[in-house]
Amino acid sequence: LGPVSHRKLSFSLATILGITGAMKVLFYMDSFKGPLFDLLRDNLWEGWAVWAFLLFLLGLEHPPVLVWEPLQGTRKTIGWLALFVFILTFTPVPFRVV
Known part of the structure; x- marks a missing residue:
């Protein structure tokens, strides 16, 4: 990968990590109810937001x-x-x- 591709790829992946971690935290709120939100709540990890923060930092x-x-x-x-x-x-x- 060249410098431009590396910059785009690393920014995209760090953003996806941050969104994934933030979704886990948001799904703990009571306003998100239903089987889809329960599935996502059980299969996401809030630690990805920490890794994204460290990458951006x-x-x-x-x-x-x-x-x-x-x-x-x-x-x-x-x-x-x-x-x-x-x-x-x-x-x-x-x-x-568990």
């Missing part, structure tokens, strides 16, 4: 790269494998009190 920019050179095939393969493992193991609600 620390900054979304990546430090400049000294030398731009394309990745070799092995490094690309490792990157795709890491992304695949991340997708398999991601949990939208990391902690839940």
Whole structure:
């Protein structure tokens, strides 16, 4: 990704995290009733709002790269494998009190 794409992607993802966390907090209000809101209330995590706040506080920019050179095939393969493992193991609600 180039600098412009990185900026757009990081801002978009941090905003989505913030909205997701804020929705969890808002759904605790009594004005949101119904099976859909109950489902969302049970499957969202307010901690995403904290992570979004930290991202915006620390900054979304990546430090400049000294030398731009394309990745070799092995490094690309490792990157795709890491992304695949991340997708398999991601949990939208990391902690839940039962």
